[in-house]
Amino acid sequence: MDVSIHGRNVEITDRFEQYVESKTEKVAGLLPKAQAFEVRVSRLSDKSPKHGDRVEITLIGPGPVIRAESTGPDKYSAYDIAYGRVLERIRRSKDRAHDRRGRGRISLGDAAANDFAEVGVQPASGEILDAVSNGSVPVTGEAEKAYSPVVIRSKEFPAERLAVEEAVDQMELVGHDFFLFIDVETAKPSVVYRRKGWNYGVISLTED
Template identity: 45%
Template sequence: MEIVVVGRHTDIAERFRRHAEDKLAKVGQLAPGVQRIDVEVTHENNPRLADVCEKVELTVRAKGPVVRAEAAADDRYGALDLALDKLNERLRRAHDRRTRTRRRGEGINAVAASLPPLDEVPAVATDEPADDLVPHEHGEAVEFHVSGSPVVIRNKLHQASPMSVEEAIDEMELVGHDFFLFVDTATSRPSVAYRRRGWDYGVIALDTNCG
């Protein structure tokens, strides 16, 4: 199992790198098929965010869906512990779902990961018009500033594998997001699954055939 530790706007000390590797070595017990774990550390320089100035994002890559977790704290060691707790919980839930599926005799096709690690996705900040900054390759991302505004918009292109609503919600839970964009196999429509309250979810679909 490969563990890759990178820093975003910060340097990574060898001590932290070894600490992260030791902590994550046990992830394989919950996810035996894991091939690689990406650890991304981000430092926030804003003094108003001192309590959450260190963010750690963990991404587990295996043959099945990607599993992600992130957390922020006032130091990266604490953020790593918090993110690892979230990651382990998601891995346990994924294991429980697979167990229930096997007992029911149902096969659920795993969906390939669509979010590459941030260190592999170059982002370009520019003041050029947004129309000139459309990504053309999967995983490509560009950033542009809204004219006359401090707002920065990140534009990214992902590969979409058609799936059911149930699979989309599973994917959303695994990456820890509040929404998930997908193509519904039942309708062939671009759709978004989103979290409402507790274990309630919603789905919004686009009718691309309307005039």
């Protein structure tokens, strides 16, 4: 597994490189087929003692990319927190894979018939689906000229065709609260999102 460390407005010392490399052995043991372990360190403009440096970790290998980031008073503290999150996401992924081992995949139709109990997700209410489909959810675009304290950023990603379970896995691995995908069973744009505990929800778009 290749280890790379990059710094922005902060010096990457030999001591920090050795510190990072000494901790990657555990990652290699959990994911022996991992290809790259990338660390990006940046010095924050906020000079408060609690948030001095930010560390972003990206683990690349077979399967979904795993990402985590954190801030801390120095790069060592920030790295330890982000590194702990990477390990936790690896373990969660392995636990879910172990729980599903030996079980056949459940089609979206069968899962929906049982209120998604088998896959641990909960469908969105009819009110939410109606609000999304008829455009009543308020959206602020770049054309909005009036001042607003809310900053909206837009990103585009290649569409992925996944089953609901696979979308949940991808969401957990990147550490987000939601994940957009194309449902492989229905070919509909959908999003899974995190609820309390290990409960999840899914929203799909339809055209009238």
